[in-house]
Amino acid sequence: MWRVVDVSDENRVLSLSRGSLKVSGDGGELGRVPLSDIQCVLVHGHGAMLSLSLGAALADAGIPLVLCGRNHAPVALSLPVSGNFEQAARLTAQASLSLPRRKQLWRQLVMAKIASQARALEISGHPGHAGLARLAKSVRSGDPDNVEARAARFYWRRLMGGGFRRDPDGDGLNAHLNYGYAVVRAAMARAVVGAGLAPGLGLHHRSRLNAFQLVDDLMEPFRPLVDRAVWRNRKDWTGEVTTMAKRELAHIVNGVMATAAGSSSVSRVMSMLAHSLADVCTGQAKDLAWPFDWGLLTQTELDFGH
Numbered sequence: 001m002w003r004v005v006d007v008s009d010e011n012r013v014l015s016l017s018r019g020s021l022k023v024s025g026d027g028g029e030l031g032r033v034p035l036s037d038i039q040c041v042l043v044h045g046h047g048a049m050l051s052l053s054l055g056a057a058l059a060d061a062g063i064p065l066v067l068c069g070r071n072h073a074p075v076a077l078s079l080p081v082s083g084n085f086e087q088a089a090r091l092t093a094q095a096s097l098s099l100p101r102r103k104q105l106w107r108q109l110v111m112a113k114i115a116s117q118a119r120a121l122e123i124s125g126h127p128g129h130a131g132l133a134r135l136a137k138s139v140r141s142g143d144p145d146n147v148e149a150r151a152a153r154f155y156w157r158r159l160m161g162g163g164f165r166r167d168p169d170g171d172g173l174n175a176h177l178n179y180g181y182a183v184v185r186a187a188m189a190r191a192v193v194g195a196g197l198a199p200g201l202g203l204h205h206r207s208r209l210n211a212f213q214l215v216d217d218l219m220e221p222f223r224p225l226v227d228r229a230v231w232r233n234r235k236d237w238t239g240e241v242t243t244m245a246k247r248e249l250a251h252i253v254n255g256v257m258a259t260a261a262g263s264s265s266v267s268r269v270m271s272m273l274a275h276s277l278a279d280v281c282t283g284q285a286k287d288l289a290w291p292f293d294w295g296l297l298t299q300t301e302l303d304f305g306h
């Protein structure tokens with residue numbers, strides 16, 4: 001099982017030691033983790049320092065390094081400049097995707113996201129899940145009717161209550177959502193690079209200020225997995241993001257999902273999705289391959305260790 005390494009304490013020193021990430025502070029070594037066991041590294045603590053040799057080793061191993069700012073929202077994400085052995089051909093094909101094709105792929109992602117939100121509502125016991133599932137089927141190519149935003153307004157009020165507002169700069173539940181999304185984003189970034197795709201060439205997200213547009217596109221259907229964890233702990237997670245909360249949110253990418261081919265980890269499903277997009281780019285497939293059906297997942301499809 002891959003581990004999410006979270007460095008949140010002040011003035012920690014991260015370095016490379018015999019194939020492991022070593023954390024030092026307070027005059028001595030505090031611990032080390034083999035690189036082969038690491039899913040991603042999240043750094044929150046101000047004053048933390050990282051050696052160049054460790055940064056290069058993380059890149060060589062394809063391990064995302066995420067630097068977080070206020071309220072646990074990521075402000076920087078480091079990835080290797082090369083990855084899959086077929087990368088050159090796939091990058092060329094990815095850059096050549098036509099606008100109509102990108103719109104069709106975005107439609108599939110939005111439909112999957114709304115279906116996942118509907119599943120979250122169903123698990124929460126809210127009767128509105130059926131209406132949200134029907135709304136997913138109304139998404140057209142490119143989502144010109146902005147069904148995604150309409151679904152979000154419907155979804156958040158019912159999942160978290162009428163007084164909740166999703167605010168990336170907020171604290172409490174919003175800060176917990178930010179942390180969970182940072183973990184999911186890092187895992188998806190690793191999957192994208194592993195599939196030989198360019199994180200900066202998005203299907204829908206098109207901002208010159210965002211170097212991870214494709215990552216943000218592909219992670220959309222996985223966001224409700226974080227939402228569900230925060231909903232389940234909504235009475236306790238109203239303050240700072242605690243160590244226990246981080247542990248549960250970090251475990252999401254190792255959670256087990258039911259797929260058509262049997263049980264698989266969330267991070268593995270992300271890899272399957274990224275590779276299916278690579279196949280679409282190179283003409284080997286027409287649509288994204290969903291190894292699962294969001295609407296058919298059982299209530300125990302994610303094992304959070306409870």
